[in-house]
Amino acid sequence: MAELTNDVISSMEELINKVQSVISSKVVANGNEIVEIHVLSDNSRSAKQIARDVQSVLMAEFNIDINYKIISVAQIETGGRAYNDNRLAFVSLTCVNTGINMEATVTLTRGTEIYEGVARGLNTSRNKNRIIVNATIDCLSKIISDEHNLxxxxxDIFPIAKNHVVVVALTHATHQYEEMLVGSCLIKKDEGEAAVKATLDALNRRLITILNN
Incomplete structure (x- = not known):
């Protein structure tokens, strides 16, 4: 079994959050022993099924045999759909060229809240998407605490299946650990919009854990 560092616990929570019907989770450890697992889910599946799946994924990925008695599942009514107010959604992207420089403004929503981020830099073909991603990160800096650095x-852009996909790699660092987060988005209409959505793809599940902690 892996040592239960904060990084490992965060990875467990991220894995649990991928279980069908799960909205968010919290793993509580005492030393190198997991003592509690709290799960918030929608009501599309029974709490017993969800707890079994949590046991299975932790055994498969981390080789940890969890007693089902320490898994508590709280369920909420979602009108038949999974929903999470912590999940970010793209609203708009504006790019303004000012000679050799470019300014990107990204607008995101989380629940009823609206956030705007801005970044500037040299207006080159290679740097444009970096400016857009940094504007997205600027949005996130207004949501998460200063402890979390992105x-x-x-x-970069890669060809796949006669299409192109934007891939974004970020480092999420705190005073306790650092991790690499990667997200992607197929370019459908606008390359810049795909860059924003690839950033969100890398961050949305991790953001749930950050905000719940």
Missing amino acids: ILEDV
């Missing part, structure tokens, strides 16, 4: 490592 750094753009790379953004």
